[in-house]
Amino acid sequence: MVDRDYSIYxxxxxxxxxxxxxxxxxxxxxxxxxxxxxxxxxxxxxxxxLGCGRSIxxxxxxxxxxxxxxxxxxxxxxPEWMLDLRxxxxxxxxxxxxxxxxxxxxxxxxxxxxxxxxELNRTMKPGAWLRVTVPDLKQYIDYYCxxxxxxxxxxxxxxxxxxxxxxxxxxxxxxxxxxxxxxxLTEAGFVKIKEVSFGKGTxxxxxxxxxxxxxxxxxxxxxxxxxx
Numbered sequence: 695m696v697d698r699d700y701s702i703y704x705x706x707x708x709x710x711x712x713x714x715x716x717x718x719x720x721x722x723x724x725x726x727x728x729x730x731x732x733x734x735x736x737x738x739x740x741x742x743x744l745g746c747g748r749s750i751x752x753x754x755x756x757x758x759x760x761x762x763x764x765x766x767x768x769x770x771x772x773p774e775w776m777l778d779l780r781x782x783x784x785x786x787x788x789x790x791x792x793x794x795x796x797x798x799x800x801x802x803x804x805x806x807x808x809x810x811x812x813e814l815n816r817t818m819k820p821g822a823w824l825r826v827t828v829p830d831l832k833q834y835i836d837y838y839c840x841x842x843x844x845x846x847x848x849x850x851x852x853x854x855x856x857x858x859x860x861x862x863x864x865x866x867x868x869x870x871x872x873x874x875x876x877x878x879l880t881e882a883g884f885v886k887i888k889e890v891s892f893g894k895g896t897x898x899x900x901x902x903x904x905x906x907x908x909x910x911x912x913x914x915x916x917x918x919x920x921x922x
Contacts, residue, residue, distance in 0.1 A: 707863035721778045724760030732757075732775050732785050741899060742790045744814070745798025746773050751902060780806050783813045790818045794900045796827045797907060800866045804878070807868060811882035821920040824884065825900040828870045830912035834860050844909035875914050884916035 734740055735755060743749075746756040748771040757775040777783065779802060793814055799807045814824060837843045838853025850856040861869060872889045879887045892908040895901050895915050903913065 707859075709865055720760050721780075724776060724778065725781075728760055728776060729784060732789075734789065739791050739899075740789055742793045743902070744793060744795040745779070745801075749904075779810050782809075783817055785813075785817045787816055788819045790814075790822055792822050792897050792900045793818060793824045794902050795825070796902070796904065797829065797911070799826065799875075800828050800868055800870065801864075803867045808878050808882060811879060811884070815883045815918055818918045820918055822918050823895075823897040823900060824879075824916050824918070825895055825897070825902075826875065826879075826914045826916075827903060827907070827911050828875065828914075829860055829866075829910050831860070831869045831871045832912075833910055846909040870912060872912060872914065875912070879914070879916045883919065885919050887914065887916040889913065890915050 732755060735753065737753065741751075741754045743751045743754045743756045744758075746758045750756045750771045750773070755775055756773040757777055758773040759778065760776040779798070799810070802810065818824065833843055833847075834853070834857050837847040837850075837856050840853075847856060850859065860866065876887050876889075890913045892903050892905070892911070892913060893901055895913075896917075897915075900915075903911070
């Protein structure tokens, strides 16, 4: 049976004017009153989990938007570095030994993604790896075209409903496939860009993929040039 939350009639995940106003108010309050320079871990290795949500990695710097949408609200698993990913990172150059970001870039417009990736390139150490995961548009198109896909796609009765959900729910502002993400990562200055798979990658420290999202996910990795 299809989960009605995913049906074409559901409004649960749709963006509203009220939600947008709360989001921008939270961003403004965060920038005015809560923004601070990152306090690094007392460790020789600095790893960044960008767009962490409630998933906190021990020993990492976990970063996300100010308190979800309510910076004044206290809750468990709060990121220690709160920021607006649409803006420059309040961080020195050449800090991170590795960066992992999962299902985050699709919440930004493409030009914002490019700017964020340039900031990550700036703040990563030469030779450090970036692991990026996003919903894979190709898999949604495969379902639309009647190709074989993971059974999780059957929660939508048609491929059109699946694509509508991908592009219009959850605050998604962009869609990605391997070719487009490769182009943007290249423009941001990264090298050795390649598509990988769930649980596979060059820097094993960055393999933190959530298994429950594997069915729809594109996995990419790239490296900051060692010449910076």
